Amino acid sequence: MSAPLSAAEFTANAHRALGDTQLQHALHNSRDGFILKRAKAIARLPEFEALRDAARDIKAHTLEYLDLYLEAYEAKVLASGGIVHYAATSETANSIVLDICQRHGAKSVAKGKSMIGEEMGLNAALEAASIEPVETDLGEYIIQLRHEMPSHIIAPAVHLTKEQVAADFRRVHIDLPHDRDLTEPSSLLTEARKILREKFLAADVGITGANFLIAETGTSIIVTNEGNGDLSQSLPKVHIVLASIEKLVPTLEDAGELLRVLARSATGQDMSVYTTLSTGPRRPADPDGPQAYHVILLDNGRTKMLGSDFAEMLRCIRCGACMNHCPVYQSIGGHAYGSVYPGPMGSVLTPGLFGLDHSSDLPNASTLCGACESVCPVRIPLPKLLRDWRTRAFNRHIGPESQRIGLAFWGFLAKRPALYGFAARMGMWALALLGHAGKFRALPFADGWTASRDFPAPQGGTFQAQFSALRKRP
Ligand code: SF4
Numbered sequence: 001m002s003a004p005l006s007a008a009e010f011t012a013n014a015h016r017a018l019g020d021t022q023l024q025h026a027l028h029n030s031r032d033g034f035i036l037k038r039a040k041a042i043a044r045l046p047e048f049e050a051l052r053d054a055a056r057d058i059k060a061h062t063l064e065y066l067d068l069y070l071e072a073y074e075a076k077v078l079a080s081g082g083i084v085h086y087a088a089t090s091e092t093a094n095s096i097v098l099d100i101c102q103r104h105g106a107k108s109v110a111k112g113k114s115m116i117g118e119e120m121g122l123n124a125a126l127e128a129a130s131i132e133p134v135e136t137d138l139g140e141y142i143i144q145l146r147h148e149m150p151s152h153i154i155a156p157a158v159h160l161t162k163e164q165v166a167a168d169f170r171r172v173h174i175d176l177p178h179d180r181d182l183t184e185p186s187s188l189l190t191e192a193r194k195i196l197r198e199k200f201l202a203a204d205v206g207i208t209g210a211n212f213l214i215a216e217t218g219t220s221i222i223v224t225n226e227g228n229g230d231l232s233q234s235l236p237k238v239h240i241v242l243a244s245i246e247k248l249v250p251t252l253e254d255a256g257e258l259l260r261v262l263a264r265s266a267t268g269q270d271m272s273v274y275t276t277l278s279t280g281p282r283r284p285a286d287p288d289g290p291q292a293y294h295v296i297l298l299d300n301g302r303t304k305m306l307g308s309d310f311a312e313m314l315r316c317i318r319c320g321a322c323m324n325h326c327p328v329y330q331s332i333g334g335h336a337y338g339s340v341y342p343g344p345m346g347s348v349l350t351p352g353l354f355g356l357d358h359s360s361d362l363p364n365a366s367t368l369c370g371a372c373e374s375v376c377p378v379r380i381p382l383p384k385l386l387r388d389w390r391t392r393a394f395n396r397h398i399g400p401e402s403q404r405i406g407l408a409f410w411g412f413l414a415k416r417p418a419l420y421g422f423a424a425r426m427g428m429w430a431l432a433l434l435g436h437a438g439k440f441r442a443l444p445f446a447d448g449w450t451a452s453r454d455f456p457a458p459q460g461g462t463f464q465a466q467f468s469a470l471r472k473r474p
Pocket of ligand 1: 315319322376377380
């Protein structure tokens with residue numbers, strides 16, 4: 001079990017992650033799976049790029065008229081017998097959940113996977129009120145046993161090996177026979193399912209997230225591969241939907257378009273195994289369903305982002321493709337980011353929601369290779385947004401002074417091409433002169449690089465010299 005990490009300590013977290021052999025093993029095992037499956041799914045769908053355009057436009061349109069769609073959605077939920085609560089902060093959202101649970105005398109809550117629940121710190125709030133939260137998504141269940149944050153937005157326990165999970169089950173499931181084989185993922189699943197069935201039946205309240213909220217019908221949609229979301233929302237007598245305000249889309253047809261890019265981008269499936277729609281509490285003719293239906297719409301800084309340069313980030317549909325393709329995420333996993341939202345999307349969203357002061361390293365946790373933008377199903381310009389955060393951190397004097405001085409010096413030269421060329425030639429000349437055997441074992445200001453590899457001594461001319469020679473060629 002590990003203590004929660006902080007975004008302010010990203011560099012130290014990343015160093016630790018790189019030296020964690022078990023984590024590296026787990027990351028290596030999962031690295032190519034997501035990428036290959038997505039690539040195959042997209043190859044089967046020639047109109048995928050056009051669908052990305054449509055998905056981007058649907059989300060951009062909804063954000064532009066979000067106030068109207070929120071009103072329309074609320075009216076439909078009310079008409080179907082449900083209640084909509086608006087929460088400006090996580091604290092307010094938690095107190096609304098607690099109030100609902102206490103009014104219904106809840107002792108335990110079955111939770112479907114919800115990143116908003118993670119963002120709110122809901123489990124801690126429930127436990128503090130003596131209400132047992134039970135995570136029913138397998139990955140979430142595993143990290144709950146370990147008191148950890150998710151390390152990936154769609155695969156919360158991707159940082160673990162199956163041997164670690166088996167050891168956790170043996171530690172916590174006290175009735176588990178010693179000779180029970182837990183070497184295969186399927187045996188782990190069976191074991192978790194046995195425990196969770198009883199928890200589902202005992203739960204007084206079910207809490208789910210929402211992938212989309214439909215303004216025209218007042219419906220919430222969740223997609224899962226385990227069916228736990230269905231049981232969480234249909235067995236208990238109360239269903240609470242947790243969603244952030246940007247989950248709205250205008251129509252069911254729009255949600256259909258987004259679903260076509262979501263699962264393909266996330267897991268490489270054409271569709272997730274379960275796509276579940278819920279609209280209000282059970283009606284007299286319904287065979288099952290909750291007696292009470294609440295939706296909590298969380299803002300938590302999103303309205304502020306809507307009117308800012310970072311509004312495009314609110315198009316995110318939480319597929320996880322950007323992190324699956326990010327070389328930084330692939331190397332250190334999600335916990336190093338110290339936020340419930342890791343990877344490129346988290347490096348943009350976390351400063352937006354929680355402030356740049358405590359997460360100023362995150363926008364630097366990227367090589368700006370562009371892989372994230374190239375796979376994003378809603379075409380969020382993640383590298384541009386990361387650069388924008390870097391600019392803000394620089395302008396606000398956040399971050400190490402040495403970095404500021406270096407960047408300011410580089411900026412000074414970059415605005416004076418002749419001086420830049422001269423400095424580059426001098427630097428190259430000096431490095432070539434000092435570099436024995438064509439390489440450096442150590443360099444001042446570059447010990448991060450030379451700690452684990454040599455730095456090549458420059459050869460030939462500067463880039464500018466070579467480029468101008470190339471242009472002069474007949
Ligand atoms: S930013 Fe794009 S790729 Fe990343 S999780 Fe969001 S929708 Fe998916």
